[in-house]
Amino acid sequence: MAAGNSGRRRTTTRKKTTASRKTTVKRKEENAFIRDEVTVLILFAVSVLLLISNFGVGGAAGGFVSRVMFGIFGIFAYILPIVLFLVTAFSISNRDNTIAAVKAAAMIIAGMLLCAVFELVFGEKDGAGTVTAFYTYASQHKSGGGALGGLICKVLTGAFGVVGAWIIVAALFIICAVVITERSFIGGVKTGSRKVYDSAKEDARRYRIQAEERREARRKAMEERAALEEEEREGEEAEALEQPVKKPREPKRPRMDHKVSGIALEETALKEAAAKESLESVEAEQAEQEAAVKKEVYTDEMREITLPGMDMEADAASDPEDPEDGQESFRDMEGPNLKDLDEMFRIPIHRERKSAEPEEHETESESVIQMESPEFVREETPAQTTRAVTPIRNVEPISAVHTPEPAHQVQTTSQTALPVSAPETPMAAKPEYVYPPLRLLNQVKHTENKDTDRILHETALHLQQILRDFGVGVTVTDVSQGPAVTRYELQPDQGVKVNKIVSLADDIKLNLAVTDVRIEAPIPGKAAVGIEVPNAENSIVSFRELVSSQEFKNHKSKLAFAVGKDIAGKIMVTDIAKMPHLLIAGATGSGKSVCINTLIMSLLYKSSPDEVKLIMIDPKVVELSTYNGIPHLLIPVVTDPKKAAGALNWAVAEMTHRYKLFADYNVRNLAGYNEKIKNIEHIEDDTKPQKLPQIVIVVDELADLMMVAPGEVEDAICRLAQLARAAGIHLIIATQRPSVNVITGLIKANMPSRIAFAVSSGVDSRTILDMNGAEKLLGKGDMLFYPYGYPKPVRVQGAFVSDEEVGAVVEFLKEHNSGSGYSEAVEEHINTVQTAESEGAAGTQNDGPERDALFAEAGRFIIEKDKASIGMLQRWFKVGFNRAARIMDQLAEAGVVGEEAGTKPREIQMTLEEFERYLDEYV
Numbered sequence: 001m002a003a004g005n006s007g008r009r010r011t012t013t014r015k016k017t018t019a020s021r022k023t024t025v026k027r028k029e030e031n032a033f034i035r036d037e038v039t040v041l042i043l044f045a046v047s048v049l050l051l052i053s054n055f056g057v058g059g060a061a062g063g064f065v066s067r068v069m070f071g072i073f074g075i076f077a078y079i080l081p082i083v084l085f086l087v088t089a090f091s092i093s094n095r096d097n098t099i100a101a102v103k104a105a106a107m108i109i110a111g112m113l114l115c116a117v118f119e120l121v122f123g124e125k126d127g128a129g130t131v132t133a134f135y136t137y138a139s140q141h142k143s144g145g146g147a148l149g150g151l152i153c154k155v156l157t158g159a160f161g162v163v164g165a166w167i168i169v170a171a172l173f174i175i176c177a178v179v180i181t182e183r184s185f186i187g188g189v190k191t192g193s194r195k196v197y198d199s200a201k202e203d204a205r206r207y208r209i210q211a212e213e214r215r216e217a218r219r220k221a222m223e224e225r226a227a228l229e230e231e232e233r234e235g236e237e238a239e240a241l242e243q244p245v246k247k248p249r250e251p252k253r254p255r256m257d258h259k260v261s262g263i264a265l266e267e268t269a270l271k272e273a274a275a276k277e278s279l280e281s282v283e284a285e286q287a288e289q290e291a292a293v294k295k296e297v298y299t300d301e302m303r304e305i306t307l308p309g310m311d312m313e314a315d316a317a318s319d320p321e322d323p324e325d326g327q328e329s330f331r332d333m334e335g336p337n338l339k340d341l342d343e344m345f346r347i348p349i350h351r352e353r354k355s356a357e358p359e360e361h362e363t364e365s366e367s368v369i370q371m372e373s374p375e376f377v378r379e380e381t382p383a384q385t386t387r388a389v390t391p392i393r394n395v396e397p398i399s400a401v402h403t404p405e406p407a408h409q410v411q412t413t414s415q416t417a418l419p420v421s422a423p424e425t426p427m428a429a430k431p432e433y434v435y436p437p438l439r440l441l442n443q444v445k446h447t448e449n450k451d452t453d454r455i456l457h458e459t460a461l462h463l464q465q466i467l468r469d470f471g472v473g474v475t476v477t478d479v480s481q482g483p484a485v486t487r488y489e490l491q492p493d494q495g496v497k498v499n500k501i502v503s504l505a506d507d508i509k510l511n512l513a514v515t516d517v518r519i520e521a522p523i524p525g526k527a528a529v530g531i532e533v534p535n536a537e538n539s540i541v542s543f544r545e546l547v548s549s550q551e552f553k554n555h556k557s558k559l560a561f562a563v564g565k566d567i568a569g570k571i572m573v574t575d576i577a578k579m580p581h582l583l584i585a586g587a588t589g590s591g592k593s594v595c596i597n598t599l600i601m602s603l604l605y606k607s608s609p610d611e612v613k614l615i616m617i618d619p620k621v622v623e624l625s626t627y628n629g630i631p632h633l634l635i636p637v638v639t640d641p642k643k644a645a646g647a648l649n650w651a652v653a654e655m656t657h658r659y660k661l662f663a664d665y666n667v668r669n670l671a672g673y674n675e676k677i678k679n680i681e682h683i684e685d686d687t688k689p690q691k692l693p694q695i696v697i698v699v700d701e702l703a704d705l706m707m708v709a710p711g712e713v714e715d716a717i718c719r720l721a722q723l724a725r726a727a728g729i730h731l732i733i734a735t736q737r738p739s740v741n742v743i744t745g746l747i748k749a750n751m752p753s754r755i756a757f758a759v760s761s762g763v764d765s766r767t768i769l770d771m772n773g774a775e776k777l778l779g780k781g782d783m784l785f786y787p788y789g790y791p792k793p794v795r796v797q798g799a800f801v802s803d804e805e806v807g808a809v810v811e812f813l814k815e816h817n818s819g820s821g822y823s824e825a826v827e828e829h830i831n832t833v834q835t836a837e838s839e840g841a842a843g844t845q846n847d848g849p850e851r852d853a854l855f856a857e858a859g860r861f862i863i864e865k866d867k868a869s870i871g872m873l874q875r876w877f878k879v880g881f882n883r884a885a886r887i888m889d890q891l892a893e894a895g896v897v898g899e900e901a902g903t904k905p906r907e908i909q910m911t912l913e914e915f916e917r918y919l920d921e922y923v
């Protein structure tokens with residue numbers, strides 16, 4: 001009970017204590033509040049008293065205090081009461097706030113600095129310079145900085161001189177101002193200068209528009225005057241009849257027809273015109289002045305205007321389909337873009353140009369006429385190379401070129417073979433090759449890219465801004481839109497590292513919200529970095545468009561290959577003979593097979609079977625088998641990987657044979673040999689040597705071959721690649737596994753031209769191209785084309801040819817060209833090797849007397865070398881591992897070598913005589 005009471009008492013006491021503590025705190029707060037209120041009110045009264053005392057209405061006491069204040073603070077005493085009140089009130093209301101304390105201190109220091117300023121400006125110039133003297137002067141005259149200002153000035157001027165004192169006081173004052181206001185001084189300066197710059201820019205722009213208007217008015221006046229003069233002259237001439245035959249005056253060209261690049265040129269042209277017409281010489285002077293002004297104001301902008309490759313004419317007519325796409329539409333724009341308006345329309349845009357479409361009506365006897373042309377044709381050439389073509393531009397070139405012509409007409413245009421209309425020769429009993437007509441190919445509707453010039457311009461500026469946000473100053477100088485990607489060319493500002501732009505690839509991707517960007521830094525031959533951004537929609541490059549282009553038709557090589565279109569939309573046609581071997585690699589579904597199809601189809605459209613023969617190796621079975629039966633094929637499409645090695649070996653043998661022939665005829669290459677054969681064409685002799693065709697060996701999937709016979713395949717490829725160029729044998733090898741096991745160092749070293757389609761990693765890209773980049777490709781024919789002799793790969797959108805088109809062409813060729821041109825000799829050769837291989841294999845299985853064809857030779861070789869090694873057999877006899885191992889097993893069974901003993905080499909158990917006896921007896 002007692003315990004209960006004491007407990008209750010304790011609780012009551014605790015409650016009381018807490019309550020009393022709360023009351024104390026509350027009371028304390030109330031006291032502080034009252035104290036603060038009283039302090040502020042007293043302070044206010046004192047401040048007012050001090051203020052009025054300064055003006056002589058404070059009575060005797062006020063007057064005394066005022067004199068003291070002036071003595072100490074000088075002129076500052078006038079505002080001291082206000083400052084005192086504000087600082088104290090500020091400090092009281094922000095008690096315990098450190099920042100407020102710092103600000104109050106800054107205010108006090110600023111006040112002291114003001115005293116110093118007053119002393120510097122109004123102080124007694126020839127005073128004694130003592131503190132008392134400062135005090136007395138300020139107190140009596142109510143001027144100067146008082147004792148405080150005088151003291152500060154004395155110290156500062158003594159140490160740094162008057163100018164130094166001013167600088168220090170100003171600097172400290174600014175610091176105080178920054179502390180008090182928390183506003184950036186530098187920011188303020190920046191904003192101010194930006195405003196000045198913007199207004200100058202705006203003025204300059206207005207000035208330019210006015211100048212243009214004036215120029216336009218002047219031009220019109222000049223034209224009118226010229227027309228008037230012309231009329232007058234004509235009238236006079238008609239009257240006088242002095243010149244019966246009048247030379248027609250060249251019609252005046254509109255100004256836009258003059259190719260103009262840059263302000264300077266334009267101005268000169270104007271000046272000349274003005275001088276010639278001896279009109280308004282004063283205005284000409286003005287024009288010069290304008291140019292000078294512009295030069296000053298637009299120094300940096302002119303850099304953009306006079307960039308090489310820029311075409312003001314094209315720029316002016318940048319988007320003919322969208323009249324709103326001019327400056328007017330941009331007036332509606334808001335935000336930062338508005339001020340970049342001028343800049344925006346100064347970036348030139350290059351677009352893919354549509355080539356002339358072929359006509360539909362074609363005869364089956366039509367053919368492609370070969371013309372002389374540069375090796376890698378990339379420029380569009382006018383359709384005026386044959387007589388049959390009418391001089392009018394944009395006339396359908398295909399129908400013109402393909403229309404059968406009289407032989408004499410064609411001969412005047414080209415030296416090369418003309419399959420359709422070539423004059424009959426005794427050898428012409430052989431049926432002529434009927435070229436496939438263009439109508440077998442699909443006419444793909446050329447979809448106009450949806451990215452208007454305006455969007456491209458916006459993206460260009462956006463890109464510029466993104467990089468600037470990351471502290472990388474660049475200027476977009478050019479935009480080229482290709483079928484699949486658009487390349488923005490950037491010129492980095494002075495001192496910007498190219499690597500910095502490359503490292504921002506992911507940020508650019510993120511900010512532009514695109515799947516991938518590839519950065520080419522720098523673009524070969526240009527002082528610019530290229531950023532390639534995928535188009536919203538990629539347009540297909542049709543094979544028909546390429547085959548019917550002048551670039552392809554005029555290409556002189558029989559091995560012309562229509563690759564696709566580059567980033568500027570220009571048609572790329574290359575010469576396989578110059579490559580001379582091509583490696584194609586890319587992930588599955590990236591477009592390799594389509595590329596191989598376009599290559600083969602290019603050859604079918606360009607050359608006859610007499611000129612070009614094909615060997616196709618397709619371990620995947622489904623890709624190239626369609627071509628079986630075409631006259632160009634030397635043997636049916638090889639689908640058995642084991643046979644493939646045989647086919648490659650045949651090519652090696654053929655190469656050796658050709659070299660021997662060249663030596664006999666004393667020529668250096670196939671072209672020289674065929675030239676010699678041409679000279680004996682007229683001799684009627686069935687046994688005379690024939691022209692040799694160029695041979696293209698196409699392998700679709702090297703990996704499958706390398707799995708079956710790596711040694712043999714690699715060896716054959718390398719031997720061919722090293723020597724076959726002069727013999728007119730070219731290799732096209734594709735693989736979807738660009739690993740070092742498949743594309744070995746040896747193969748890579750011997751295949752100088754490469755095409756990389758999209759791959760999954762940078763490692764794969766490096767395996768193909770020796771550099772990154774292919775991992776950024778978009779797939780579906782987007783490739784990096786890197787032929788021999790190019791400094792860097794070129795991005796190309798490959799042409800597309802469908803299986804149906806291929807099927808139609810193959811059917812046509814089978815139907816119109818009598819039978820396949822399969823060579824029995826070649827087939828026999830390949831089959832013999834094949835049989836030898838299988839017999840070798842069978843020999844092991846049956847353990848019978850039949851052994852590998854190389855058994856005897858290998859045995860002798862091993863005994864002579866006194867070393868039994870499978871690797872040695874592989875190297876010496878150029879066979880694969882399996883076959884060499886089989887031979888070694890057979891030799892072991894025959895007792896020539898011992899059994900395998902771990903890592904140790906096998907023992908040689910027979911002498912050469914013993915082995916010869918064994919051969920006589922058992923083999």
Ligand SMILES: Nc1ncnc2c1ncn2[C@@H]1O[C@H](COP(=O)(O)OP(=O)(O)OP(=O)(O)O)[C@@H](O)[C@H]1O
Nearest residue numbers: 587588589590591592593594736780781798799800
């Ligand atoms: N040049 C191109 N233009 C447009 N689309 C293309 C182009 N090339 C390929 N494609 C598209 O990509 C698909 C795959 O192409 P393709 O069969 O050539 O790939 P691949 O690399 O040979 O694949 P795989 O190694 O599996 O055979 C095609 O069916 C086609 O739709």
